[in-house]
Amino acid sequence: xxxxxxxxxxxxxxxxxxxxxxxxxxxxxxxxxxxxxxxxxxxxxxxxxxxxxxxxxxxxxxxxxxxxxxxxxxxxxxxxxxxxxxxxxxxxxxxxxxxxxxxxxxxxxxxxxxxxxxxxxxxxxxxxxxxxxxxxxxxxxxxxxxxxxxxxxxxxxxxxxxxxxxxxxxxxxxxxxxxxxxxxxxxxxxxxxxxxxxxxxxxxxxxxxxxxxxxxxxxxxxxxxxxxxxxxxxxxxxxxxxxxxxxxxxxxxxxxxxxxxxxxxxxxxxxxxxxxxxxxxxxxxxxxxxxxxxxxxxxxxxxxxxxxxxxxxxxxxxxxxxxxx
Amino acid sequence: xxxxxxxxxxxxxxxxxxxxxxxxxxxxxxxxxxxxxxxxxxxxxxxxxxxxxxxxxxxxxxxxxxxxxxxxxxxxxxxxxxxxxxxxxxxxxxxxxxxxxxxxxxxxxxxxxxxxxxxxxxxxxxxxxxxxxxxxxxxxxxxxxxxxxxxxxxxxxxxxxxxxxxxxxxxxxxxxxxxxxxxxxxxxxxxxxxxxxxxxxxxxxxxxxxxxxxxxxxxxxxxxxxxxxxxxxxxxxxxxxxxxxxxxxxxxxxxxxxxxxxxxxxxxxxxxxxxxxxxxxxxxxxxxx
Numbered sequence: 303x304x305x306x307x308x309x310x311x312x313x314x315x316x317x318x319x320x321x322x323x324x325x326x327x328x329x330x331x332x333x334x335x336x337x338x339x340x341x342x343x344x345x346x347x348x349x350x351x352x353x354x355x356x357x358x359x360x361x362x363x364x365x366x367x368x369x370x371x372x373x374x375x376x377x378x379x380x381x382x383x384x385x386x387x388x389x390x391x392x393x394x395x396x397x398x399x400x401x402x403x404x405x406x407x408x409x410x411x412x413x414x415x416x417x418x419x420x421x422x423x424x425x426x427x428x429x430x431x432x433x434x435x436x437x438x439x440x441x442x443x444x445x446x447x448x449x450x451x452x453x454x455x456x457x458x459x460x461x462x463x464x465x466x467x468x469x470x471x472x473x474x475x476x477x478x479x480x481x482x483x484x485x486x487x488x489x490x491x492x493x494x495x496x497x498x499x500x501x502x503x504x505x506x507x508x509x510x511x512x513x514x515x516x517x518x519x520x521x522x523x524x525x526x527x528x529x530x531x532x533x534x535x536x537x538x539x540x541x542x543x544x545x546x547x548x549x550x551x552x553x554x555x556x557x558x559x560x561x562x563x564x565x566x567x568x569x570x571x572x573x574x575x576x577x578x579x580x581x582x583x584x585x586x587x588x589x590x591x592x593x594x595x596x597x598x599x600x601x602x603x604x605x606x607x608x609x610x611x612x613x614x615x616x617x618x619x620x621x622x623x624x625x626x627x
Numbered sequence: 628x629x630x631x632x633x634x635x636x637x638x639x640x641x642x643x644x645x646x647x648x649x650x651x652x653x654x655x656x657x658x659x660x661x662x663x664x665x666x667x668x669x670x671x672x673x674x675x676x677x678x679x680x681x682x683x684x685x686x687x688x689x690x691x692x693x694x695x696x697x698x699x700x701x702x703x704x705x706x707x708x709x710x711x712x713x714x715x716x717x718x719x720x721x722x723x724x725x726x727x728x729x730x731x732x733x734x735x736x737x738x739x740x741x742x743x744x745x746x747x748x749x750x751x752x753x754x755x756x757x758x759x760x761x762x763x764x765x766x767x768x769x770x771x772x773x774x775x776x777x778x779x780x781x782x783x784x785x786x787x788x789x790x791x792x793x794x795x796x797x798x799x800x801x802x803x804x805x806x807x808x809x810x811x812x813x814x815x816x817x818x819x820x821x822x823x824x825x826x827x828x829x830x831x832x833x834x835x836x837x838x839x840x841x842x843x844x845x846x847x848x849x850x851x852x853x854x855x856x857x858x859x860x861x862x863x864x865x866x867x868x869x870x871x872x873x874x875x876x877x878x879x880x881x882x883x884x885x886x887x888x889x890x891x892x893x894x895x896x897x898x899x900x901x902x903x904x905x906x907x908x909x910x911x912x913x914x915x916x
Binding site: 318321322325329330332333334340442443445446447448449450451454455457458461462557560561563564565567568571572579582583586587589591594595597598601602605606609 | 755756758759760761762763764765767768769771772773774844848851852855856857858867870874877878881884885888891892893895896898899900903
């Protein structure tokens with residue numbers, strides 16, 4: 303794979319991030335009211351001195367373009383502003399919260415792709431069979447259930463009727479000082495319900511997509527060749543067909559990432575998962591705009607990185623694309 | 628000679644309707660959605676009661692009193708009244724948001740697909756930019772900054788969800804603008820504006836109609852999510868608001884969140900059955916997928 307391709311995609315990603323920063327800036331200015339009051343947070347009951355220091359820091363008395371420059375160069379140096387609710391730099395707040403979100407989102411993504419693709423492949427073997435019908439129905443249902451409601455239903459089920467999974471938080475308080483391995487198991491235990499809740503919607507979509515994609519591939523000549531030379535059914539399905547059917551799945555997985563983050567926001571709120579989504583929710587309730595804007599920035603950055611990885615893996619998975627730019 | 632008429636080509640719309648009519652899941656979708664719409668429009672007339680009124684003891688379970696068959700919420704408000712009045716705003720926001728999504732998406736997609744070149748380049752970069760922003764988060768920010776009302780919510784959902792429609796429209800325009808009837812229209816002197824809106828767009832409609840239907844479903848889920856997070860209009864009862872308001876008490880009472888959730892589910896489920904049915908009807912060849 304050419305380095306220039308990766309560098310170009312990287313440059314483009316940075317450009318998109320610059321766009322997000324400018325958007326953040328514009329949003330605060332477009333909001334009704336004094337930007338200094340907006341930044342301080344309407345719930346904060348900011349004093350006149352505080353507002354004055356915000357005006358000073360953000361250069362709010364200067365021309366708009368100068369303000370933009372101050373803001374953009376600040377972000378470029380890692381300064382996302384100060385949360386007036388927490389009295390902490392936003393970047394620090396997010397640094398504490400981004401790990402749990404990444405853990406949740408990646409687990410959900412892996413769960414949904416693995417199970418979804420597996421179901422889709424099985425279903426594609428018999429396009430009119432029972433499994434196919436199940437996948438189609440399940441996909442339509444999975445698409446229509448509000449993700450936060452699934453989470454709540456699971457909490458109701460697992461809190462009292464079947465108390466085998468924790469329904470809240472990421473860690474047990476009593477295990478805070480336990481050895482690393484015990485803690486990791488504890489976190490994984492807490493992760494089951496949130497990750498599964500988030501995975502359900504996408505799982506259904508991957509199942510449906512991979513079924514369609516497999517059906518298309520299974521009709522091609524090289525599959526007949528593989529069968530003719532005596533390859534086992536499993537080898538035909540998973541080695542010959544799935545490798546070729548995987549491209550659309552990969553594309554969707556990349557595109558889906560933004561939605562996954564949106565879903566994580568709701569799931570974190572339902573399960574009190576201490577991630578960025580939960581932080582965004584809390585900050586919105588407090589009108590803590592610097593924090594909200596910081597979350598928007600980092601969440602977008604995660605999507606940009608995911609897109610970049612998709613582009614790269616796409617080229618890796620499809621040799622036809624490699625020499626091209 | 629008279630049976631010649633039997634072989635007359637069927638118009639695509641009529642053919643699609645014939646296919647749709649035979650599609651049982653799609654018809655079930657129409658039926659479910661029809662019932663839900665009728666209930667939300669007229670339910671309040673034969674089932675009196677304000678959704679915000681406290682009518683009974685809090686957390687009365689379903690079936691315990693004949694007067695309030697689905698029970699009451701944490702304040703003692705009637706769940707059925709909430710479901711009946713809460714459906715209207717949810718559906719209205721869904722429909723308006725989907726309309727906004729389609730208008731933005733089709734306009735930008737059509738311009739990009741028709742003109743190509745730098746117009747396409749610019750518009751697609753903007754589209755990609757909007758796809759990078761996590762939609763729900765962006766919608767939350769918009770709604771909070773511009774204060775929650777049904778209109779800001781609908782507009783926010785529209786503003787965050789158009790990119791997919793734009794891409795779809797663009798792809799259709801790319802395909803159709805090369806076809807002969809477009810060349811023919813150009814030959815008789817039709818201007819770009821007319822070619823875009825009256826020649827290409829009508830022919831690009833089938834996939835866009837499917838997409839519009841599915842967009843309504845997505846918009847309803849969005850509205851529910853926003854209300855659940857407490858970003859709905861607090862003065863308007865909606866299904867999402869019911870779930871959000873009762874969320875703290877789910878371990879004491881399952882019903883105040885379960886029923887509105889089911890209502891959302893059935894609505895979106897019906898809409899997506901209809902969308903799938905339309906998709907099959909417009910693309911008979913793809914039906915086996």
